[in-house]
Amino acid sequence: MGVETLTMISATPSPFARMNRIALHEKGIPFELQNEVPWDSTTATRNYNPLEKLPILLFPDSENQEPVYDSAHIQNFIVTKYADKSPKLVTGDINLDLKARQLLTLSEGVLDAFVLIFWESKRPENKQSAEWLARQQRKIDGGLAAFESLCQSRQPKSSEYIINDTYTIADIAIACATAQIDFGSMRPGWREKYPELAKWYTKMEERDTFKKTYPVMFEVKDSVV
Ligand SMILES: N[C@@H](CCC(=O)N[C@@H](CS)C(=O)NCC(=O)O)C(=O)O
Structure with missing residues (x-):
């Protein structure tokens, strides 16, 4: 099954977003980066996350898949949703x-x-x-x-x-x-x-x-x- 291009709302220094970006790259899941400064008044983060924080993962099929936020939750989402893609990034135990x-x-x-x-x-x-x-x-x-x-x-x-x-x-x-x-x-x-x-x-x-x-x-x- 092909994977559509996702969007990752990120910030260039963000270690939280970095974890998710690494997992997406490792699994070969295509995504576009939308770099933001989440503390600036113009940030789009609040459109997708009530906590106004990034990282946020967005999906082309936004009607069926809501934005996913919080780095740890995104990481768990990636390993669960894309479990068929190597590396698995979990042990299976x-x-x-x-x-x-x-x-x-x-x-x-x-x-x-x-x-x-x-x-x-x-x-x-x-x-x-x-x-x-x-x-x-x-x-x-x-x-x-x-x-x-x-x-x-x-x-x-x-x-x-x-x-x-x-x-x-x-x-x-x-x-x-x-x-x-x-x-x-x-x-x-x-x-x-x-x-x-x-x-x-x-x-x-x-x-x-x-x-x-x-x-x-x-x-x-x-x-x-
Ligand atoms: N625990 C959160 C922390 C995320 C976080 O603090 N992100 C920063 C950017 S590196 C942010 O968006 N801060 C905006 C704010 O705190 O309002 C996660 O892991 O996703």
Whole structure:
């Protein structure tokens, strides 16, 4: 069965959209990018997602398929709806796939903390909450420590992937979360602190689908805070 061209509402630096773009590229599902700045007043995100956030996946047959939003949900949608397309990005084992989804949620949470820190840091210094920032920073440290531990305990040891020897949505999610910390220079020296994660991540970023989706910064025109 052929697949019609989908539309992915994305932002050039968005790690959330990046996960979905990588999954679509890996599976060879054709899509057009509609790049947006979701915080600008002109954004189309609110036409499709009451939360006014991207990524959002749109379908040519909009009468029968509503927009799909939230990166983790889109990822699950892609692996379920296009299960016949390789790579499957899931293992087929219920428990392992539940673990992959848990790691997707963990990565999404790390990235949510990243975005909150980004915006809190943009407020005038006397309006920023040091406690709030510290709370979000803890989530990033917790996530990175968990990623390092997963990389250290990989089975088999020679595997390129987090869950056994299968390439899954967990690999994409953890690599995209790690990339954003690196891209945003959030944790200088992280490679030394988390050496197994650094080794694993470097290899993941060599994939074509990762190379062509690496984040690119954008400018936010409107004041949103
Ligand atoms: N947890 C959401 C987060 C998505 C998110 O924060 N997207 C940002 C762009 S990278 C956004 O659209 N923010 C607009 C807003 O928060 O109003 C997901 O995984 O889809």
